[in-house]
Amino acid sequence: xxxxxxxxxxxxxxxxxxxxxxxxxxxxxxxxxxxxxxxxxxxxxxxxxxxxxxxxxxxxxxxxxxxxxxxxxxxxxxxxxxxxxxxxxxxxxxxxxxxxxxxxxxxxxxxxxxxxxxxxxxxxxxxxxxxxxxxxxxxxxxxxxxxxxxxxxxxxxxxxxxxxxxxxxxxxxxxxxxxxxxxxxxxxxxxxxxxxxxxxxxxxxxxxxxxxxxxxxxxxxxxxxxxxxxxxxxxxxxxxxxxxxxxxxxxxxxxxxxxxxxxxxxxxxxxxxxxxxxxxxxxxxxxxxxxxxxxxxxxxxxxxxxxxxxxxxxxxxxxxxxxxxxxxxxxxxxxxxxxxxxxxxxxxxxxxxxxxxxxxxxxxxxxxxxxxxxxxxxxxxxxx
Numbered sequence: 001x002x003x004x005x006x007x008x009x010x011x012x013x014x015x016x017x018x019x020x021x022x023x024x025x026x027x028x029x030x031x032x033x034x035x036x037x038x039x040x041x042x043x044x045x046x047x048x049x050x051x052x053x054x055x056x057x058x059x060x061x062x063x064x065x066x067x068x069x070x071x072x073x074x075x076x077x078x079x080x081x082x083x084x085x086x087x088x089x090x091x092x093x094x095x096x097x098x099x100x101x102x103x104x105x106x107x108x109x110x111x112x113x114x115x116x117x118x119x120x121x122x123x124x125x126x127x128x129x130x131x132x133x134x135x136x137x138x139x140x141x142x143x144x145x146x147x148x149x150x151x152x153x154x155x156x157x158x159x160x161x162x163x164x165x166x167x168x169x170x171x172x173x174x175x176x177x178x179x180x181x182x183x184x185x186x187x188x189x190x191x192x193x194x195x196x197x198x199x200x201x202x203x204x205x206x207x208x209x210x211x212x213x214x215x216x217x218x219x220x221x222x223x224x225x226x227x228x229x230x231x232x233x234x235x236x237x238x239x240x241x242x243x244x245x246x247x248x249x250x251x252x253x254x255x256x257x258x259x260x261x262x263x264x265x266x267x268x269x270x271x272x273x274x275x276x277x278x279x280x281x282x283x284x285x286x287x288x289x290x291x292x293x294x295x296x297x298x299x300x301x302x303x304x305x306x307x308x309x310x311x312x313x314x315x316x317x318x319x320x321x322x323x324x325x326x327x328x329x330x331x332x333x334x335x336x337x338x339x340x341x342x343x344x345x346x347x348x349x350x351x352x353x354x355x356x357x358x359x360x361x362x363x364x365x366x367x368x369x370x371x372x373x374x375x376x377x378x379x380x381x382x383x384x
Contacts, residue, residue, distance in 0.1 A: 006036035012104030024171035085111035128273035130302035169363030184263025195265035205231010215323035271304035285343035286313035311346030
């Protein structure tokens with residue numbers, strides 16, 4: 001049966017980590033030959049629309065409010081936005097008539113999933129991090145399936161919800177895996193023979209990572225070529241000056257990201273789920289300095305520790321989060337080819353997902369398969 005008349009709705013937003021994995025699933029879904037309609041429901045705030053529409057996906061915005069566990073006066077105004085978002089999502093779903101909804105999380109996904117449940121539309125919810133965020137916990141209750149990146153995450157859901165949990169890994173855009181190491185080295189002007197260490201602080205950059213890079217650069221001279229994504233807002237023309245043959249700072253990296261990653265010997269920086277799974281899929285060893293302390297729920301620390309346990313990374317947290325420890329970890333990889341190769345293999349193994357029938361596939365492909373299975377199941381039921 002053709003899926004041409006079917007519609008799949010994706011929802012999520014607020015950060016790149018709630019958008020890019022969903023776009024990865026869309027890429028995988030299209031690669032199967034799916035010709036139905038694909039739409040995205042996201043927030044009116046932030047960069048959600050620009051990121052999604054840049055990939056040729058239609059975007060619909062609804063009001064959204066932040067969900068907080070703590071007492072805060074903003075909860076009152078945000079409560080109105082959540083309610084408004086629910087009714088807006090319900091109207092949109094009635095208009096779009098999707099066969100299935102895929103939620104990548106973020107506050108904007110909650111009213112969409114609630115509306116889907118109310119309308120009898122099955123939805124899948126995905127969690128990238130080790131411990132589920134509040135949005136995922138709320139979405140899990142009525143979800144058709146709860147998709148998680150790490151096996152350890154399953155135990156963090158209620159007993160009745162654990163039966164719905166599937167280990168799918170975190171989706172990585174297939175296009176990101178098609179980079180050219182040669183093109184990457186050419187773009188960053190890396191000298192022949194020098195390994196590339198790629199420093200990245202996440203989509204917004206990281207002041208801590210930037211400070212660490214500044215501190216250790218002299219010790220990398222002649223040992224590695226440093227490519228450094230500083231973040232647009234954190235780029236400092238005085239501090240971040242290119243040094244031919246040694247160092248290249250970049251405020252922002254666009255389409256060249258896939259080539260730079262392909263050329264990198266190892267990656268150092270923050271431990272967002274997107275960074276870890278992208279590096280793992282490319283077989284890149286990591287030195288991770290996770291965001292920690294007040295103002296974070298500790299998800300990056302958990303992600304980094306699991307990546308280290310798998311043998312794909314070194315995790316620097318608490319007293320180990322120092323420039324010297326970062327330098328030591330980088331040099332350990334660069335000066336021990338056997339250790340580097342072992343970490344490369346571990347990274348690739350980490351990225352592999354096994355379906356229920358034992359096949360090893362990419363996370364994005366697995367989730368696309370699950371959505372198609374639901375479409376076929378719903379179509380068959382409708383045809384009875």
